[in-house]
Amino acid sequence: MSLLEIRNLSVEFASASGSFRAVDGVDVTVDAGDVLAIVGESGSGKSVSMLAMMGLLPWTATVTADEMTFDGKELRTISAKQRRDIIGKDMAMIFQEPMSSLNPCFTVGFQIKEALRLHLGLNRADRHARAIELFEQVGIPDPEKRLSAFPHQLSGGMNQRVMIAMAISCRPKLLIADEPTTALDVTIQAQIIDLLRELQQDTGMGLIYITHDMGVVAETAERVSVMYAGQKIEEQEVKSLFAPPHHPYTSALLSALPERAVSKHLPTIPGVVPGQFDRPAGCLFSPRCSFADDRCKAEKPPQSSKELGLARCHYPIILTSEELA
Amino acid sequence: MFKYIVIRLLTFLPTFFGVTLISFAFIRVLPGDPIIVMAGERGMSEERYNALMAQFGFDKPMLQQYWEYLWGVLHGDLGNSFVTKRPVWDEFFTLFPATLELSICAMIFAIALGLPAGVIAAVNRGKFFDRTLMTTALIGYSMPIFWWALLLIIVFSGNLGWTPVSGRISLLYYFDDVTGFMLIDSFLSGQKGSFSSAVQHLILPTIVLGTIPLAVIARQTRSAMLEVLSEDYIRTARAKGLSPGRVNGVHALRNALIPVITVIGLSVGTLLAGAILTETIFSWPGIGKWMVDSIFRRDYPVVQGGLLLIAVMIMIVNLTVDVLYGFINPKIRKS
Numbered sequence: 001m002s003l004l005e006i007r008n009l010s011v012e013f014a015s016a017s018g019s020f021r022a023v024d025g026v027d028v029t030v031d032a033g034d035v036l037a038i039v040g041e042s043g044s045g046k047s048v049s050m051l052a053m054m055g056l057l058p059w060t061a062t063v064t065a066d067e068m069t070f071d072g073k074e075l076r077t078i079s080a081k082q083r084r085d086i087i088g089k090d091m092a093m094i095f096q097e098p099m100s101s102l103n104p105c106f107t108v109g110f111q112i113k114e115a116l117r118l119h120l121g122l123n124r125a126d127r128h129a130r131a132i133e134l135f136e137q138v139g140i141p142d143p144e145k146r147l148s149a150f151p152h153q154l155s156g157g158m159n160q161r162v163m164i165a166m167a168i169s170c171r172p173k174l175l176i177a178d179e180p181t182t183a184l185d186v187t188i189q190a191q192i193i194d195l196l197r198e199l200q201q202d203t204g205m206g207l208i209y210i211t212h213d214m215g216v217v218a219e220t221a222e223r224v225s226v227m228y229a230g231q232k233i234e235e236q237e238v239k240s241l242f243a244p245p246h247h248p249y250t251s252a253l254l255s256a257l258p259e260r261a262v263s264k265h266l267p268t269i270p271g272v273v274p275g276q277f278d279r280p281a282g283c284l285f286s287p288r289c290s291f292a293d294d295r296c297k298a299e300k301p302p303q304s305s306k307e308l309g310l311a312r313c314h315y316p317i318i319l320t321s322e323e324l325a
Numbered sequence: 326m327f328k329y330i331v332i333r334l335l336t337f338l339p340t341f342f343g344v345t346l347i348s349f350a351f352i353r354v355l356p357g358d359p360i361i362v363m364a365g366e367r368g369m370s371e372e373r374y375n376a377l378m379a380q381f382g383f384d385k386p387m388l389q390q391y392w393e394y395l396w397g398v399l400h401g402d403l404g405n406s407f408v409t410k411r412p413v414w415d416e417f418f419t420l421f422p423a424t425l426e427l428s429i430c431a432m433i434f435a436i437a438l439g440l441p442a443g444v445i446a447a448v449n450r451g452k453f454f455d456r457t458l459m460t461t462a463l464i465g466y467s468m469p470i471f472w473w474a475l476l477l478i479i480v481f482s483g484n485l486g487w488t489p490v491s492g493r494i495s496l497l498y499y500f501d502d503v504t505g506f507m508l509i510d511s512f513l514s515g516q517k518g519s520f521s522s523a524v525q526h527l528i529l530p531t532i533v534l535g536t537i538p539l540a541v542i543a544r545q546t547r548s549a550m551l552e553v554l555s556e557d558y559i560r561t562a563r564a565k566g567l568s569p570g571r572v573n574g575v576h577a578l579r580n581a582l583i584p585v586i587t588v589i590g591l592s593v594g595t596l597l598a599g600a601i602l603t604e605t606i607f608s609w610p611g612i613g614k615w616m617v618d619s620i621f622r623r624d625y626p627v628v629q630g631g632l633l634l635i636a637v638m639i640m641i642v643n644l645t646v647d648v649l650y651g652f653i654n655p656k657i658r659k660s
């Protein structure tokens with residue numbers, strides 16, 4: 001049985017101008033020790049789907065799913081109290097903005113020890129010892145001193161390390177990293193990614209890594225799921241995804257990578273992700289797709305077979321061996 | 326921090342001199358003559374009037390009068406009351422505990438109800454409790470104090486007979502002034518029933534004086550909480566699995582307190598203004614009633630000195646509030 005099994009997850013936000021479907025029938029499966037990357041442009045519903053699973057969306061959101069099990073528990077039916085026992089302990093999350101994700105009024109030591117007391121019931125001395133151990137584990141120098149620092153006294157990279165230490169403090173079975181490096185500069189980004197990968201290998205926890213960056217996906221993940229406008233449009237093993245992607249959107253994403261660019265100009269995908277008011281009737285990617293025809297514009301594409309990466313496309317790309325060569 | 330406090334104290338100086346000037350001028354621009362007021366209904370002769378004018382120094386040029394007043398203030402001498410002949414300083418400190426006791430009770434009342442009400446309203450935004458609270462707060466804020474006081478007196482003292490109408494304690498009790506706070510003194514005196522009498526006398530004035538600060542604090546807490554609740558670190562706190570009580574009451578409230586403390590500090594000014602009305606209505610022997618009485622009697626030294634002392638008091642409160650910020654949000658301490 002897999003660690004996390006989500007089927008047909010949808011999230012709708014109620015707003016003054018009607019409801020808006022931010023996540024549309026998404027499936028997510030993660031096994032113990034698995035690394036899954038979720039990629040997609042801004043606004044494709046990556047964060048919202050993860051927050052829905054954690055139960056962290058505001059009340060304007062309506063979450064529906066056919067199944068949402070984590071570690072044998074059905075998340076849709078458990079009580080709020082039972083959910084709070086799971087999140088922060090067995091299922092933890094780190095966020096995009098380390099600077100604003102830590103409370104400015106409390107020391108980072110207070111914030112990490114809080115979780116240790118809540119979930120593990122450690123006494124004062126044990127909490128302190130464990131906090132120091134965690135800071136060492138995530139590579140924070142001089143942990144004893146750093147524990148009494150406030151978030152604004154630390155750099156963005158240090159704060160993200162604090163967030164990671166906090167997230168792994170109760171040895172979670174699943175860690176969700178929501179674009180943990182977007183707000184950091186490039187050298188720090190690489191360090192944080194290395195740290196997460198090391199921690200994942202050492203502890204054997206499941207990892208869901210959300211990113212925009214296909215380059216990071218190649219280095220980090222085993223499996224990748226591509227989201228577009230709230231839908232999962234393709235899911236594959238990383239190796240085979242990079243060999244021949246089946247969805248035109250994935251293909252476009254990949255050719256947007258600098259090192260894969262064939263011409264001197266970096267190809268970008270024209271247009272933007274459809275929003276609340278301009279959702280096309282047929283395939284959501286059709287307005288931007290260079291292969292789209294009338295059928296694509298009129299009919300919603302079904303999910304293709306597993307061999308074709310479950311691509312939601314009427315005409316999944318299949319390269320012949322000559323083309324591959 | 327120390328340097329900061331010293332700088333703030335230095336900025337007090339211009340304000341302080343401004344207040345001496347305003348309080349000096351204020352009572353003098355009011356129509357009416359202090360000597361005539363003293364004379365009462367029988368009037369007085371021309372010579373007597375001139376003699377009194379000279380005795381109190383009112384015949385001297387204005388600038389000289391101000392200079393003498395300021396000179397006295399700088400030497401810690403606020404002059405003597407025309408009416409009681411006692412030093413203004415002494416009178417102030419005899420009466421001040423009554424006002425302080427009432428203000429503290431009113432503030433505790435306002436904070437104890439306003440903070441939780443604001444938090445609950447914010448957490449249940451748009452729901453029944455929130456709407457009811459915000460409407461009530463608006464009514465409380467815009468209600469004339471004297472009308473509210475009379476209404477409470479009619480209902481609780483008149484119809485129900487639960488609370489006394491005036492004074493700080495029943496005339497049945499007598500004991501020495503130890504601290505000037507009736508609650509403490511009556512408790513220390515050990516006389517049976519005196520403490521509860523003091524409490525009963527405090528209830529209505531406390532509610533009347535605390536109503537506006539209560540409304541202001543509840544509204545400010547609500548809006549500050551709403552802002553804080555959408556912050557990323559609140560999501561982090563919830564992602565840790567903390568209970569809603571802890572997320573709202575510790576993580577959110579601590580951040581929301583900054584603007585709330587500001588309005589609490591500002592309310593102290595309104596509190597003293599409100600004390601004037603409240604004390605007059607409830608015959609509460611504090612500095613509010615003392616100021617009003619002195620204005621009617623054209624008791625120049627008392628009005629000048631009283632206003633000055635009240636102003637200094639408010640300045641000290643504001644400084645305290647600024648220092649408190651630093652403790653609540655360390656980020657402010659740095660800059």
Ligand SMILES: Nc1ncnc2c1ncn2[C@@H]1O[C@H](COP(=O)(O)OP(=O)(O)OP(=O)(O)O)[C@@H](O)[C@H]1O
Binds near residue numbers: 041058179212
């Ligand atoms: N609280 C909310 N209320 C209404 N709409 C929301 C809310 N949160 C997110 N959305 C909408 O849901 C959609 C998906 O947002 P989401 O944050 O999941 O995107 P994302 O894929 O994580 O993008 P990014 O890469 O920028 O983080 C967006 O169109 C966003 O505007």
Ligand SMILES: [Mg+2]
Binds near residue numbers: 048179
């Ligand atoms: Mg996001």
